[in-house]
Amino acid sequence: MGLEETISANIKKAQNLREQGIEPYPIRTPETRAIAEVKTRFEENPLDDVVGVAGRLTGRRAHGKVAFGDIQDETGKIQLFMRSQEIGPEGMDLFNGLDLGDWVWARGPVVRTRRGEISVDVRELVLLSKSLRPFPDKWKGIADPEIRYRQRYVDLMVNPSVKQVFRKRATVIDSLRELLQQRGFLEVETPALQPLYGGAAARPFVTHHHVLDSTLYLRIALELHLKRLLVGGLRRVFEIGKCFRNEGMDRLHNPEFTLLEAYEAFSDSEGMMSLTEDLIRAAALAACGRLDIEYQGTPIDLGAQFECLSMIPTLSERLSLDPMTAPLDDLAHACHVRGVEEIPEKADRTWFIDRLFSVAVEPELVQPTFVTGHPLDMSPLAKSGEDDPERASRFELFVAGRELVNGYSELNDPVKQRERLLRQRRNETFEEHLVDEDFLRALEYGMPPAGGLGLGVDRLVMLLTDQQSIQDVILFPQMRPEAEKAKGDVPLVGIDASALVPIHVDQMRRA
């Protein structure tokens, strides 16, 4: 039977049940216990406990007058033991008419079958929700990454490890939030829709507000609003939120991603480095229960003192030339040697340093490593360092060859800030990037000296769940829209299309 036939056959099954007085999509679920809890309780104390459980049917083994089924809820799986003598022929018929994927509720004493499987000896069976689509292969599950990402619900129902990843994701975020709150950071929410974007160099998503008749952008970073709050007198603030960058997608980049940014008045880059270590360790302990973890087969020790490298001397040593003084031709040559094919017209010293560092040094920063002392014009929102005015008081944390955290002593001199933003603006290649005058106005009221950090939450989750693609830690990663005639899609089977009244766009808007 093909897909369409299967679906219409299942719609018919549901109709038949209705005719027999069985509602295939009832409102109420009788009292239900978590499957994992039922099993552990039985193991501790195998009383003849009668329980109600609810879950999705994931397996069925029928033997005539006896049958077995597996149901699965979020906590685990338990076997249903169906006996004609207990539940009657109608009960057996109902059970045998179920499809894998159906949600059911069952009640009965918990028992152990002859083969030792903890089971519910079913005395009452209720269909909770009829599934119309065929259930994926019970043994192999879903392997096609396209289905896994586009139809995460299917991935989740058959691939148990996926659920684990997203549980850990929640644990990681909880632990970050908890630690910051313990330290007196106030969690805030700032606008995601903004008339101006800033705080990073990235191309924004652009949208339009009808009533205001104005262009709005989705934020590319949280920074500029959080700093306004420091101006307002909030001493410690943080936000965990989605940011949006209209750039390429790959295993480390999704157009929308989750950023944690935290700002602390009277702190600085060094204070933020220490906070970074604490955050990473708290998250690791919460998610993995340990600090010595493994990522893609490589042991990573988050417990040891994080190494600290100065960007320019490290690069200089690696290239055997001083990137701050060497002729640009030499830097271009170094790029070619390392397989960097294209060098843009606009490439200046900063570009070369950034690029060379990322190809020559970053991949080797496997153990947690702070990189400090970035060139100042790579860091327009950071203060310059005390020793060298051309270097920023800034750090980036790399783990497993990737940037995880970026932080600095926040620039609070409004005059310098304006200068640096204007200089930055001249370098912009894409659209006109307006300077955020309100941000500068805020600084002009006086922002206390402060440290700030930004942490890529998705990447941290990747590290702690040992996933190699950002798509594996985002429930619904961005994909190209499905074609009109989508894979596995079928027309409205079993539905009288004439009953569907078209709705006007105007009406939808009002709704």
Place this chain on the structure above:
RNA sequence: GGGGGCGUAGCUCAGUUGGCAGAGCAGCAGACUUUUAAUCUGACGGUCGCAGGUUCGAUUCCUGCCGCCCUCACCA
């Protein structure tokens, strides 16, 4: 955007050096009173991603397109 790989039944995958399209699971019909990837019997299920081209004949070869994955580029 460049390069590489992949796309076959609802799912997981074989296969065709160009000649009637295959399996397991699921689904359908039946048998079965302790199974757990149950077993057994039977029938069904395909626009071989889409569109062109070459050919007596294309799922197979060629071109273009679509989608996914990898990689490079872009990306503070």
